[in-house]
Amino acid sequence: MSLTEFLTEELSEFERKEKEQVEVIADTIEECLALASAHLGRKVHEIDYTVLKRGKKSLFFSEPFHIRASVIAEDALLDELSALDEHLTGGSGKLVSKELKELVAPKNKDGRLSVKIYKTGVFVTVHPPTGEGTHMTMADLSKRLSFRGVAGADPGLLAKILKEEKGQPILISNQKPKPGNDSSCNVEIAQENMRAFVTVFPARPGGRDLEVSDVVAALKGMGVAYGLKEDEIKKNLDEDVTSKPFIGAEGDFPVNGKNAEIKYYVRTEKKINFKEDQSGRVDYKDLDMIENVVVGQLLAEKIPAEKGKFGRNLFGMVLAAKDGSDTELKQGKGTILSEDKMRLTAEVNGQVLYAGGRLSVETVYRINGDVGVRTGNVTFLGSIIITGNVEDNYSVKAAGNIEIYGTVQKAIVEADGDIIVRQGVTGREEARIESTGGNIVAKFIQNATCVTEKDIIVQEGILHSHLMAGGKISCKGKRGQIVGGTIQAAQLIAAKIIGSPANPQTDLIVGNNPKILKQIGEYEAKKKEDQDKLDQLTKTMRTLRARKESDPASFSAENENQLQKLEAGTKKLEKRIQEKEKEIQTLTEYMDEQAASGRVSVEKTIFPGTSIRIRNAEFKLRHETKAKTFFEEENQVRSTNYEDPDEDKNDWRKKRGRGKSKN
DSSP: OOHHHHHHHHHHHHHHHHHOEEEEEESSHHHHHHHHHHHHTSOGGGEEEEEEEOOEEOSSOEEOEEEEEEEOOHHHHTHHHHHHHHHHHSSOSSSOOTTTGGGSOOSSBOOEEEEEEETTEEEEEEEOOBTTOOOOOHHHHHHHHHHHTOOOOOHHHHHHHHHHOOSSOEEEEOOOOOTTOOOEEEEEEETTTTEEEEEEEOOOTTOOOOOHHHHHHHHHHTTOOSOBOHHHHHHHHHTTOOSSOEEEEEOBOOBOOOOOEEEESSOSSOOOOOOBOTTSOBOTTOOOOOOEEOTTOEEEEEEOOOOOBOEEOTTOOEEOOOOOOOOOOOBOTTEEEOTTSOEEEESSSEEEEEETTEEEEESEEEESSOBSTTTOSEEESSEEEESSOBOTTOEEEESSOEEESSOBOSOEEEESSOEEETTOEEEEEEEEEEESSSOEEEEEEEEEEEEESSOEEEEEEEEEEEEEESSEEEEOSSSOEEEEEEEEESSEEEEEEESOTTOOOEEEEESOOHHHHHHHHHHHHHHHHHHHHHHHHHHHHHHHHHHHHHOGGGOOHHHHHHHHHHHHHHHHHHHHHHHHHHHHHHHHHHHHHHHTTOEEEEEEEEOTTEEEEETTEEEEOOSOEEEEEEEEETTEEEEEEOOOTTSOHHHHHHHTTTTOEEO
């Protein structure tokens, strides 16, 4: 028979017994259930029953109980555990276990009694019922004493024992056991000398019952020297378990140690994980393909192997156990392995990768192809190289540099370092390129917004865009043309051609640093917030003062305390406003100082329609002008013959007197 056939047959037999019903007749409910348990092969507490005919008991006559018994369904058996789990653990499910079901006592259980004959006399134990179970009666006890061949017991003592139901053995007679009728037991060693099964055979009338020491002696007589289960033996003897084997001794099985394992705190497999916002919408551009880590972040740790636990059989023989096997926590590039080789941490910021059984952290993330549907949005704590384009409505963000071999379309590109777009930006009014600490370099920029604290360098053309640079903006390639839009730089705007014969509006602003402008804006917003609070407090304070002057008698101590708090609050706000004004003034002066050396340089032609503002001076060209450098002097925009903007600024200032003109 195959294993599958065996399991199928066993399962069918189990299901058959679970559905089977049996009718049992016995003197008590307890005896009925014991017989049903033996027949169905299940424990008593797993048996459900219906009383078909309740027995009658009297001193001289009795009728047996008649019940129909079946196996309780598994789900029903765990109902009580579920209720207990809900009450004790809030429904954690920890208590709802098939192994724990035996801990649930039946709600209604009849009382029980036992009569034991030992060398020292006859002992009676009466156990109380639970719930609505029935109590043991004198008839039950008399019948049991008669069955065991015990006579001459004191009726008053028996009545007292039945009433108290202490559940403890009480001596009722000094009657000695009848020789030849004693209980006996059989010991069987099984499971490769790991378990000893004891079967107790009941004593005949007047015979002696076995005690724990008798069973232990029988086990030792079979050579058992280890694992005696005296508590289990006592329990089965007390409950009169006869003709049914139970475990009297059990060895310790050897336990092999667990193998060492590596616990990873980062993903070792890349799976697409879509994220939902609060309204339940899914952003299909955010694929979460890159797992970024930071310096010092724990990537993995080794859980050491465990020692095996030796076993021992019933005869005391030691059984060997295997220790868990070791494994190596491998160190990859960009990681640090602790001295004890138990913890792996990130050495750099970047992308964590798993390959060849080891983790590494890469500071450069390379995308072969376009950023689009295949990649989703890209965010990386390092540098990014993209061999294709950044498609419409996607974003690329990096803590390092970003280099794009193709074009940037209607997309967002942000980096802390340099941003290089080899084929240019075609933004269609919605592209935004921003660097917080590097340069922006592109072949061309069209219909886009570009912001950086350093320089913007464009080879061919800047068309109808909004550019802001904390350094210079240069467009000096073969065509090198700036046409339309607003171009702002703190130091220099330089191009071969500015504007076009069509005279589009082109605004050039020198002296504005985007970082400083942002700081000034933040201070202005905070100043306005404080000013609004001050205005409100001042209004309330004036109302209180007017009330105090018009009706001092009704002005309470509480009102006075409130007025003092308002005065203190206004002084504090006034001080904060003054501090912010000072910060704004300092930043503005610094930006003006930078703008003092600012200039606009045109190597070939600048067309009408172009306006130039340097510091507080503004000039709008009305005529086509050739090869000029524009600067501010005495609150006016002036020009001089074109000077190469790449020369040292002190040199060109010394030479600018030659050929300068007032515009």
